[in-house]
Amino acid sequence: MDALQAETRFSHGFRFGGSVHVLVTADSLSGSWTYARELVTGLVTRGVRVTLVSFGQIPLPDQTSWMDHLHGLDYRPTAFRLEWMQEAEEDLPESSAFLVTLIKELRPDILHLNHFCYGNLPVDVPRVVMAHGDLVTWTHAVHDRAPRPARAFDWYRRTVLNGLMSADAVVAPSAWMLECISSCYARPRRSEVIYPGRNPIFFNPYVSKDDCVLAVGRLVDASKQVFLLTQQQHPLPVCIVGAEHTVPLPRIPIRADVRVAIEETSVAIRGPQTDAQWHALARSRFLPLRDCCQ
Known part of the structure; x- marks a missing residue:
């Protein structure tokens, strides 16, 4: 629906x-x-x-x-x-x-x-x-x-x-x-x-994907618990999209891009994105956060 x-x-x-x-x-x-x-x-x-x-x-x-x-x-x-x-x-x-x-x-x-x-x-x-x-x-x-x-x-x-x-x-x-x-x-x-949804025309499931985690939400909203992603190392690179400077600085380096070598896992924090930027980020392979935070 x-x-x-x-x-x-x-x-x-x-x-x-x-x-x-x-x-x-x-x-x-x-x-x-x-x-x-x-x-x-x-x-x-x-x-x-x-x-x-x-x-x-x-x-x-x-x-x-x-x-x-x-x-x-x-x-x-x-x-x-x-x-x-x-x-x-x-x-x-x-x-x-x-x-x-x-x-x-x-x-x-x-x-x-x-x-x-x-x-x-x-x-x-x-x-x-x-x-x-x-x-x-x-x-x-x-x-x-x-x-x-x-x-x-x-x-x-x-x-x-x-x-x-x-x-x-x-x-x-x-x-x-x-x-x-x-x-x-x-x-x-x-x-x-009635469950909300998105038009699938905006998403191409056949493009190549990157192994990373993309978290999206209002970072100032405590219910999103985005800060948990900054508290430990992860086996995959993590990109958080939202307002800048709204979460505690992580103990690991913050990079400006999503592509990060697994040996140097870090968290990237980005501000609001345009549609074109979203389409580029959507090439990442979304993984359940529980698999990356254990």
């Missing part, structure tokens, strides 16, 4: 085609951008009219190049703060008003929201909220406790809960995530697990 099923299951009887209009929200600061790219591309290529509204910050040209050949996509970038950002409470009324005005102007058939906070918009349009993750379930999973009491967290919890309870349907990328959302907030009135 893929993200497109969110629309096919919860579209209130609509049939795909030029007459259907989906408004999608996303942000370029998290994994929801890749998710939105796959969803939007799939919808547009199937003849669906799509309006994509992004939040958080204006994306860089490299982040929007995939839109160049998507005829029928209406892209509206904004810099409104995301619900998990500091001072997001100040931006939410304005960003919500912006979305409501846009929805009344464009009159989409369905909203696919990659943010909880817009699940309770005062509009008469079916709303699908995608539960990628949130601060409360993250704290429970990483620190095994609830977030410490704070006014900002109280506002955040209420905002997420209101969005979840007002949505016509909530989609989660895994059964675990859906259960976490249900236990930390409340069980949505209608929910579904």
Whole structure:
């Protein structure tokens, strides 16, 4: 199953085609951008009219190049703060008003929201909220406790809960995530697990591979535990892709490339990559981390 099923299951009887209009929200600061790219591309290529509204910050040209050949996509970038950002409470009324005005102007058939906070918009349009993750379930999973009491967290919890309870349907990328959302907030009135995926056209399984390990993720996120890769020697070279200078310096040398002789095993740390750079890195042979850390 893929993200497109969110629309096919919860579209209130609509049939795909030029007459259907989906408004999608996303942000370029998290994994929801890749998710939105796959969803939007799939919808547009199937003849669906799509309006994509992004939040958080204006994306860089490299982040929007995939839109160049998507005829029928209406892209509206904004810099409104995301619900998990500091001072997001100040931006939410304005960003919500912006979305409501846009929805009344464009009159989409369905909203696919990659943010909880817009699940309770005062509009008469079916709303699908995608539960990628949130601060409360993250704290429970990483620190095994609830977030410490704070006014900002109280506002955040209420905002997420209101969005979840007002949505016509909530989609989660895994059964675990859906259960976490249900236990930390409340069980949505209608929910579904739909696993995200990537278009296989981006990956060529027949090119030659290098024996190395490629780790990808937000390095500042403690739940990724990327620092474990820097704590010992490995039988294969390791490349970590993410923001620079966000993990403790390893005891072994850091190199700038992936190709490292096994006798001189080291860890390479790279910053954000363009699509072309990703395609080059994808030539590496991905191995389970447990096999390389024992």
